[in-house]
Amino acid sequence: MLSIGAEMDPRVEKLAAEIASLGEKEQRALLEQLAEVTFRHGLIELSQSYLKRLQQQGEHNQAAKKVLGKLKQIREEIAAREYPG
Amino acid sequence: MSILDEWIVLDTNIWIFGLRRVSDIPACAQLLGLLDRLYVVLPRQILQELQANFSEEEVRTLFRLLSGLPHRMKINWEKAKQENIEKYQRLGCKLGDAVIAAHLEELGIKILISENRDFLSEVKELPFRRLSAAQALTELEQTAP
Numbered sequence: 001m002l003s004i005g006a007e008m009d010p011r012v013e014k015l016a017a018e019i020a021s022l023g024e025k026e027q028r029a030l031l032e033q034l035a036e037v038t039f040r041h042g043l044i045e046l047s048q049s050y051l052k053r054l055q056q057q058g059e060h061n062q063a064a065k066k067v068l069g070k071l072k073q074i075r076e077e078i079a080a081r082e083y084p085g
Numbered sequence: 086m087s088i089l090d091e092w093i094v095l096d097t098n099i100w101i102f103g104l105r106r107v108s109d110i111p112a113c114a115q116l117l118g119l120l121d122r123l124y125v126v127l128p129r130q131i132l133q134e135l136q137a138n139f140s141e142e143e144v145r146t147l148f149r150l151l152s153g154l155p156h157r158m159k160i161n162w163e164k165a166k167q168e169n170i171e172k173y174q175r176l177g178c179k180l181g182d183a184v185i186a187a188h189l190e191e192l193g194i195k196i197l198i199s200e201n202r203d204f205l206s207e208v209k210e211l212p213f214r215r216l217s218a219a220q221a222l223t224e225l226e227q228t229a230p
Contacts, residue, residue: 035154039120039150039154040121042149043104043118046104046143046146047104047114049142049146050104053143054105063109064110067107071101074134075097078133078137078181079181082184083164
Protein backbone atom coordinates (compact mmCIF):
# COMPACT_ATOMS: atom_id res chain seq x y z
CA MET A 1 0.00 0.00 0.00
CA LEU A 2 1.32 3.45 -0.87
CA SER A 3 1.68 5.72 2.13
CA ILE A 4 2.94 9.28 2.49
CA GLY A 5 6.68 9.30 2.17
CA ALA A 6 6.80 5.84 0.62
CA GLU A 7 9.00 5.47 -2.44
CA MET A 8 7.27 5.53 -5.79
CA ASP A 9 8.12 3.25 -8.68
CA PRO A 10 10.98 5.17 -10.43
CA ARG A 11 9.19 4.87 -13.78
CA VAL A 12 6.04 6.39 -12.32
CA GLU A 13 8.09 9.12 -10.65
CA LYS A 14 9.82 9.95 -13.96
CA LEU A 15 6.49 9.99 -15.77
CA ALA A 16 4.94 12.24 -13.10
CA ALA A 17 7.87 14.66 -13.41
CA GLU A 18 7.46 14.73 -17.20
CA ILE A 19 3.74 15.41 -16.89
CA ALA A 20 4.35 18.12 -14.31
CA SER A 21 6.75 19.84 -16.72
CA LEU A 22 4.03 20.13 -19.38
CA GLY A 23 1.98 23.27 -19.79
CA GLU A 24 -1.58 23.43 -18.43
CA LYS A 25 -3.11 22.97 -21.90
CA GLU A 26 -0.94 19.95 -22.66
CA GLN A 27 -1.69 18.43 -19.26
CA ARG A 28 -5.42 18.79 -19.91
CA ALA A 29 -5.07 17.23 -23.38
CA LEU A 30 -3.06 14.36 -21.90
CA LEU A 31 -5.66 13.68 -19.21
CA GLU A 32 -8.43 13.74 -21.81
CA GLN A 33 -6.50 11.30 -23.97
CA LEU A 34 -5.88 9.06 -20.98
CA ALA A 35 -9.61 9.04 -20.19
CA GLU A 36 -10.39 8.12 -23.82
CA VAL A 37 -7.86 5.26 -23.88
CA THR A 38 -9.15 3.99 -20.52
CA PHE A 39 -12.71 4.14 -21.88
CA ARG A 40 -11.77 2.20 -25.05
CA HIS A 41 -9.93 -0.49 -23.07
CA GLY A 42 -12.80 -0.73 -20.58
CA LEU A 43 -15.30 -1.18 -23.39
CA ILE A 44 -13.23 -4.02 -24.88
CA GLU A 45 -13.07 -5.70 -21.45
CA LEU A 46 -16.82 -5.26 -20.99
CA SER A 47 -17.42 -6.81 -24.40
CA GLN A 48 -15.18 -9.77 -23.55
CA SER A 49 -16.85 -10.47 -20.21
CA TYR A 50 -20.32 -10.07 -21.77
CA LEU A 51 -19.42 -12.49 -24.57
CA LYS A 52 -17.99 -14.96 -22.06
CA ARG A 53 -21.24 -14.93 -20.10
CA LEU A 54 -23.32 -15.35 -23.27
CA GLN A 55 -21.09 -18.26 -24.24
CA GLN A 56 -21.67 -19.90 -20.84
CA GLN A 57 -25.40 -19.45 -21.38
CA GLY A 58 -25.18 -20.81 -24.94
CA GLU A 59 -26.48 -17.52 -26.36
CA HIS A 60 -23.39 -16.11 -28.06
CA ASN A 61 -24.21 -17.40 -31.57
CA GLN A 62 -27.74 -16.05 -31.79
CA ALA A 63 -28.62 -14.49 -35.15
CA ALA A 64 -28.90 -10.71 -35.23
CA LYS A 65 -32.56 -11.00 -36.24
CA LYS A 66 -33.34 -13.10 -33.16
CA VAL A 67 -31.49 -10.68 -30.87
CA LEU A 68 -33.37 -7.77 -32.43
CA GLY A 69 -36.68 -9.55 -31.84
CA LYS A 70 -35.81 -10.06 -28.18
CA LEU A 71 -34.79 -6.41 -27.83
CA LYS A 72 -38.13 -5.28 -29.28
CA GLN A 73 -39.93 -7.47 -26.77
CA ILE A 74 -37.89 -6.07 -23.86
CA ARG A 75 -38.61 -2.53 -25.11
CA GLU A 76 -42.34 -3.11 -25.05
CA GLU A 77 -42.27 -4.80 -21.64
CA ILE A 78 -40.30 -1.97 -20.02
CA ALA A 79 -42.45 0.72 -21.64
CA ALA A 80 -45.67 -1.02 -20.55
CA ARG A 81 -44.39 -1.19 -16.96
CA GLU A 82 -43.16 2.42 -16.93
CA TYR A 83 -46.10 4.00 -18.74
CA PRO A 84 -49.14 1.91 -17.81
CA GLY A 85 -51.56 4.76 -18.65
CA MET B 86 -23.77 20.72 -36.95
CA SER B 87 -22.29 17.33 -37.76
CA ILE B 88 -22.40 13.95 -36.08
CA LEU B 89 -19.10 14.84 -34.44
CA ASP B 90 -20.32 17.88 -32.58
CA GLU B 91 -23.92 17.22 -31.67
CA TRP B 92 -25.49 15.05 -28.99
CA ILE B 93 -26.75 11.76 -30.41
CA VAL B 94 -28.57 8.68 -29.10
CA LEU B 95 -27.45 5.12 -29.82
CA ASP B 96 -30.35 2.71 -29.82
CA THR B 97 -30.04 -0.31 -27.51
CA ASN B 98 -29.38 -2.59 -30.49
CA ILE B 99 -26.19 -0.64 -31.34
CA TRP B 100 -24.83 -1.17 -27.80
CA ILE B 101 -25.83 -4.84 -27.77
CA PHE B 102 -24.67 -5.74 -31.30
CA GLY B 103 -21.47 -3.78 -30.75
CA LEU B 104 -20.61 -5.44 -27.45
CA ARG B 105 -21.63 -8.86 -28.83
CA ARG B 106 -19.44 -8.15 -31.87
CA VAL B 107 -22.15 -9.45 -34.16
CA SER B 108 -20.34 -10.41 -37.36
CA ASP B 109 -23.27 -9.57 -39.70
CA ILE B 110 -23.17 -5.95 -38.52
CA PRO B 111 -19.53 -5.08 -37.82
CA ALA B 112 -20.33 -1.35 -38.00
CA CYS B 113 -21.84 -1.49 -34.49
CA ALA B 114 -18.58 -2.60 -32.84
CA GLN B 115 -16.66 -0.11 -35.00
CA LEU B 116 -18.96 2.67 -33.88
CA LEU B 117 -18.56 1.78 -30.19
CA GLY B 118 -14.81 1.91 -30.76
CA LEU B 119 -15.22 5.55 -31.79
CA LEU B 120 -17.50 6.54 -28.89
CA ASP B 121 -14.85 8.73 -27.33
CA ARG B 122 -15.18 11.03 -30.36
CA LEU B 123 -18.96 11.36 -30.12
CA TYR B 124 -21.38 13.09 -27.76
CA VAL B 125 -23.79 10.41 -26.57
CA VAL B 126 -26.95 10.68 -24.46
CA LEU B 127 -28.48 7.64 -22.80
CA PRO B 128 -32.17 8.23 -22.12
CA ARG B 129 -34.01 6.36 -19.37
CA GLN B 130 -35.72 3.81 -21.64
CA ILE B 131 -32.44 2.78 -23.27
CA LEU B 132 -30.68 2.59 -19.90
CA GLN B 133 -33.38 0.25 -18.64
CA GLU B 134 -33.13 -1.90 -21.75
CA LEU B 135 -29.38 -2.18 -21.26
CA GLN B 136 -29.95 -3.10 -17.61
CA ALA B 137 -32.33 -5.85 -18.75
CA ASN B 138 -29.65 -7.32 -21.00
CA PHE B 139 -26.60 -7.02 -18.77
CA SER B 140 -25.67 -8.57 -15.45
CA GLU B 141 -25.34 -6.25 -12.42
CA GLU B 142 -21.55 -6.32 -12.76
CA GLU B 143 -21.74 -5.46 -16.48
CA VAL B 144 -24.08 -2.56 -15.75
CA ARG B 145 -21.70 -1.27 -13.06
CA THR B 146 -18.79 -1.49 -15.50
CA LEU B 147 -20.73 0.36 -18.19
CA PHE B 148 -21.71 3.16 -15.77
CA ARG B 149 -18.12 3.46 -14.56
CA LEU B 150 -16.92 3.76 -18.15
CA LEU B 151 -19.54 6.35 -19.03
CA SER B 152 -18.70 8.43 -15.98
CA GLY B 153 -15.06 8.48 -17.11
CA LEU B 154 -16.02 10.67 -20.07
CA PRO B 155 -18.43 13.16 -18.44
CA HIS B 156 -18.07 15.77 -21.19
CA ARG B 157 -19.02 13.22 -23.88
CA MET B 158 -21.52 10.91 -22.17
CA LYS B 159 -24.78 12.08 -20.63
CA ILE B 160 -27.27 9.97 -18.72
CA ASN B 161 -30.85 11.21 -18.62
CA TRP B 162 -32.98 9.51 -16.03
CA GLU B 163 -36.14 11.57 -16.67
CA LYS B 164 -39.28 9.80 -17.80
CA ALA B 165 -40.73 10.82 -21.16
CA LYS B 166 -43.83 13.01 -21.09
CA GLN B 167 -47.10 11.16 -21.51
CA GLU B 168 -48.45 13.66 -24.07
CA ASN B 169 -45.40 13.19 -26.29
CA ILE B 170 -45.64 9.41 -26.05
CA GLU B 171 -49.30 9.57 -27.02
CA LYS B 172 -48.48 11.87 -29.94
CA TYR B 173 -46.10 9.25 -31.41
CA GLN B 174 -48.56 6.45 -30.68
CA ARG B 175 -51.19 8.38 -32.65
CA LEU B 176 -48.67 8.56 -35.51
CA GLY B 177 -48.53 4.76 -35.53
CA CYS B 178 -45.65 3.87 -33.17
CA LYS B 179 -45.76 1.02 -30.70
CA LEU B 180 -45.55 2.15 -27.08
CA GLY B 181 -41.82 1.38 -26.68
CA ASP B 182 -40.82 3.15 -29.90
CA ALA B 183 -43.08 6.08 -28.97
CA VAL B 184 -41.19 6.41 -25.66
CA ILE B 185 -37.84 6.54 -27.50
CA ALA B 186 -39.16 9.13 -29.98
CA ALA B 187 -40.54 11.21 -27.10
CA HIS B 188 -37.20 11.06 -25.26
CA LEU B 189 -35.34 12.27 -28.35
CA GLU B 190 -37.76 15.11 -28.99
CA GLU B 191 -37.65 16.26 -25.35
CA LEU B 192 -33.86 16.12 -25.23
CA GLY B 193 -33.55 17.98 -28.54
CA ILE B 194 -31.58 15.11 -30.09
CA LYS B 195 -31.23 15.31 -33.86
CA ILE B 196 -29.65 11.91 -34.61
CA LEU B 197 -30.72 8.40 -33.59
CA ILE B 198 -28.46 5.55 -34.62
CA SER B 199 -30.32 2.24 -34.84
CA GLU B 200 -30.13 -1.07 -36.67
CA ASN B 201 -33.87 -1.51 -36.46
CA ARG B 202 -34.96 -0.58 -39.97
CA ASP B 203 -38.65 -0.70 -39.09
CA PHE B 204 -38.22 1.61 -36.13
CA LEU B 205 -40.38 4.69 -36.68
CA SER B 206 -40.30 4.08 -40.44
CA GLU B 207 -44.04 4.72 -40.51
CA VAL B 208 -43.64 8.19 -39.04
CA LYS B 209 -43.07 11.08 -41.41
CA GLU B 210 -41.36 14.36 -40.45
CA LEU B 211 -39.63 13.13 -37.32
CA PRO B 212 -37.69 15.85 -35.48
CA PHE B 213 -34.54 13.73 -35.74
CA ARG B 214 -32.64 11.73 -38.36
CA ARG B 215 -32.29 7.94 -38.22
CA LEU B 216 -28.98 6.43 -39.28
CA SER B 217 -27.71 2.86 -39.31
CA ALA B 218 -24.31 2.22 -37.73
CA ALA B 219 -22.76 1.98 -41.22
CA GLN B 220 -24.33 5.30 -42.26
CA ALA B 221 -23.07 6.91 -39.05
CA LEU B 222 -19.54 5.63 -39.78
CA THR B 223 -19.73 7.08 -43.30
CA GLU B 224 -20.78 10.46 -41.89
CA LEU B 225 -17.96 10.26 -39.38
CA GLU B 226 -15.42 9.60 -42.12
CA GLN B 227 -16.78 12.49 -44.19
CA THR B 228 -16.75 14.98 -41.32
CA ALA B 229 -13.61 13.90 -39.45
CA PRO B 230 -10.95 16.60 -39.52
